[in-house]
Amino acid sequence: MATLVLGTVGRALGGPIGGLMGTFLGGSLDRAILGSGKAREGARLGNLAVQSSAYGEPLPRVYGCVRVAGNLIWTAGIAETATTSGGGKRGGARTTSYSYSASFAVALSARAVVRVARVWADGKLLRDAGGAWLTPVTMRLHSGGEGQGADPLIAAAEGGGCPAYRGLAYAVFEDLPLADYGNRIPNLTFEVVADEGAVDAGGVAVDLGDGVLQAAGVFPAFEGFVAARGGAAREPLAQLARLFDLRFTDDGARLVMRAGAGAAATIADADLGSVAAGSDTKTARSETRAAAAALDDAVAIGFLDPARDYQAGLQRASRRGGGGRTGQIDAPVVLAADDAKRLAADVLARGLAARTTAALRLPWRALGVRAGDRVMSGWAVRRWSFGDFVVTLDAERLPLRAAGSGVADPGRSHDAGDAAPGPTTLAVLDLPPLFDGGGTTPRLWIAAAGASPGWRRTGIAFSADDGDSYAMAGEVGAASAIGVLAEPLPTGCDDRWDRASAVVVQLGDMWLESRSEAAVLAGANLAVIGDEIVQFGDAMALGGGRFRLSNLLRARRGTMVAAHAAGTCFVLLDATRLLAVDPPAELLGRTIRVRATGAGDAATPPVVLTLGGAALRPLAPVFLAGRTEGEDIVFTWRRRSRAGFAWLDGNDASLGEAREAYRVTLASGGIVRRTADTDAPEWRYPAAARAADGLADGAAVTLTVAQIGELTGPGAPASATFILA
Known part of the structure; x- marks a missing residue:
């Protein structure tokens, strides 16, 4: 439903205007236009x-x-x-x-x-x-x-x-x-x-007033505005009025809005004099100047910036460099940054001038003066009242000159522009266990990145029937750092920090950063180059998306150290950016296809690979050795575990397999002399077997040992050469 x-x-916003008097900034506007006035919200x-x-x-x-x-x-x-x-x-x-x-x-x-x-x-x-x-x-x-x-x-x-x-x-x-x-x-x-x-502000205000507000004169223009609040028009009109110096008066029939002070009103000099003794009408003029501490030292304008896709911007003008009070106007008006800074300067100048106010008591002849009119060359009437045949005017001083144009830095934001999502670059990685212990099913790690600025994310689908059908495997929601080697990486040591080698990688717009040795030992900056997993401590930006990586740890997670040519694939292994896909074990050894299903991937070809199950293969044994016991030779080794790579003192690594088993191969002169399976990390080679194999003392033999996995058979082998004695 x-x-x-x-x-x-x-x-x-409906309702009659009634007898609205005074100005907008000074106080009472009609409740039908500006609300009841009992509860107000600050500018926002x-x-x-x-x-x-x-x-x-x-x-x-x-x-x-x-x-x-x-x-x-x-x-x-x-x-x-x-x-x-x-x-x-x-x-x-x-x-x-x-x-x-x-x-x-x-x-x-x-x-x-x-x-x-x-x-x-x-x-x-x-x-x-x-x-x-x-x-x-x-x-x-x-x-x-x-x-x-x-x-x-x-x-x-x-x-x-x-x-x-x-x-x-x-x-x-x-x-x-x-x-x-x-x-x-x-x-x-x-x-x-x-x-x-x-x-322009006039057209907006008239629309908000629903026909009971009239605009007179020329009003400032801007690109856009949103009256985003419900209820009365008080808040949006107040925002516009303070920004653009809009003033309101009553013409006897409706509310009239002008930009800035209105027409100049003529007042006779005699009516501006001192109190006339013995007169029925008293005339007087007094001025008041507010304390400087009560004024804003700066004004900040919050606005919507079209140059930054209408993100909120803030421009500020100040009259002195101290840490004084800052007034802020937040309005959903679309302005260029320069215009916002100029408006901030205008608001600040008006506030500084308006600290000086005047009170005038005039005879009835001044009934034609209205709120918003200019009087006395440089003053504007804020309030108007009449009683006992006396016109009372409250006026404020106007700025002597405009604040002028503003030059502002709008700042910048990351923007993908109008670029289409573009195709996905996929890296499908068949690796040993990375971030957890060994599992019971194969595991592929999917890394993805965009080939254009508009790339965002992609779905991942795989096929086990030569592309006849695809099943969705999940989604990659963040780009990985995928690139290639810009220079060859030679082989190196695999049992300590490799401080002699370095590798230069070429990336797109991703970034690599240096980490401390302690952080690297805790798992940071893990990457795969070809089939070798490495870690790096130092990453030096060379410009153009190139980084020089040094202070290396090689052959990590049970992989083998190797030399890598320029152009070899490089992927930073960040668990938060990779998608783990666990195909069923029945697909081991079969060809699968993995493709991206993002918006720009209609023509992107799939990645084709044979599922090898590296996450299930046992690691190569280490420390191959031999000793004599009587006439027999006993070969020994130490197993390694794919179920975890932590070095825990006093504890053996877990087996990670259903049973412990090894395949042993003995060769001499390039010919395999004997093959055997054993369920312990040793193999006894009796003298009779040596004689049967045609091997005498002094012969050189190569022993190869591989642990046998339950699903994958023999894993990665380890080899060593011995001289029989």
Whole structure:
């Protein structure tokens, strides 16, 4: 059953204006426009980046171009699709995998919009500026017109109870795949365009006032604005008024808004004089200057920066370098960083000038003066009142000059741009146990990275029937450091720190860092080069994605030290970035295919390999030795365990196998003379056997020993040469 989340709210800005007097900044605005005034909220920048589905959540009004998250207003729930694979021409187990998708609607604006440009999912670009989807998506935009009809998908799910959401702009997504988002509906944000081009403060204020507010004069323009709070228009109007010096007055019929001080009002010099003795009307002028300590020493403007994909920005202006008080204005207005810094300087200058106020008592002849008018060359009326045939004006001083232009550094943020996800680079690693003990099934480690800036993540599927069918194995959600050797790495020592060798690797945009020797011994900076697992202590950046790695530990985790040519694959083994895949043991020795299923991987070929089961193969024994006992020669060795690599004093490593068994091969002159199995780490070679093998004293023989695994047979061998005596 589909679910309606009717969390929209209507406009709450109606009602007659009544007898509104005074100015906006000075106090009483009509309650129908600015709310009751009994409870107020401080200025804040609404969180426009987080999608909500809360019931009753207020919806924003979008002006111009801005990025919003909106409100989830309808969903059909998450749909599950089962896919069965396997059992192809080679047989094998059938595997059922599951994928998930969702259909839902997101409200964007409580007023009509023109279009939606870019779309982000969990902060990653999903649709570029040209309107192209970077992954397959079906989205319909309902622009919010008063005549719009119901969405067909919602109507099919809801039947006769489907709302059309007239006057509400919203987007409907149909069967959005959720694999890239952890099988949940992602946090979607939208670049919404509501009047193409800039908007001005006057037009925004008139719309918020629902017809009871009139704008007069020329107003500053900006790229976008979001009235993101529900209820009265007090907060959004207050934000705009403080930013752009908007002043309000009553013309007798409606509220009038101007940018800056209004027209100059003429007051006779005689009316500005001192008190006239014996007159029925007293005239007076007095000035008050507030203490400097009561003023802000700096002003910070919080805004939305279009140069950084509408992320929140902050610009600041200060009048002196001390650590004084800072006033802050947070407004969901889209501004360039330079404009925000200039506005901060303007607000600071106005506050400094307004510390000086004047009180005027004038005769009735000054009834034509209104709040917002300029008087006395450089003053603006804040409040106006009339009683007992006396006009009382409260005025504030205006700044002598504009603060001028601002030059600001907007900062920067990581941005993948409009690049498509691009193909995946896969490394499929058949390695000994890495981060835990030996298991009972084969294990592959999958590392992935992107070949383009837009790469994010990829699903992993594998096939055991030559590509006839694929089964989903999981997802790689973070890129690994994958590269190649830029220079050859010679063989080296495997029983101590190799401080003589170094290797240069070429990576993409990943980074390697140095770690202490103690951290390396604890497991840090583990990497695989070809089939050899190594660790490195020092990583020196050479530029261009190249790093010189030194202070090496070679042949780690039971691998063998070897020389590696330039171009050999290098992968940093970070458990948080790798996907572990455990194929069934029945696939040992068979060819499998592993492919990426990310958005840009339609043409990416699979990785083909033979499943060798390195995680199950016993490690090569060590310390091969021989001794004589009477006429017999006894060869001995020490086993190693794939079940753990910790060196625990006083304890033998666990066997890691169902039983202890070894395969012994004795060769001389390139010819195998004898093969035997033993269940102990020693093998007795009697004199009679030597004679039968045609070996006399002084002959050179090569002994090869391999531990036998339950599933893989003989593991990695160890060899040593002895002279018979």
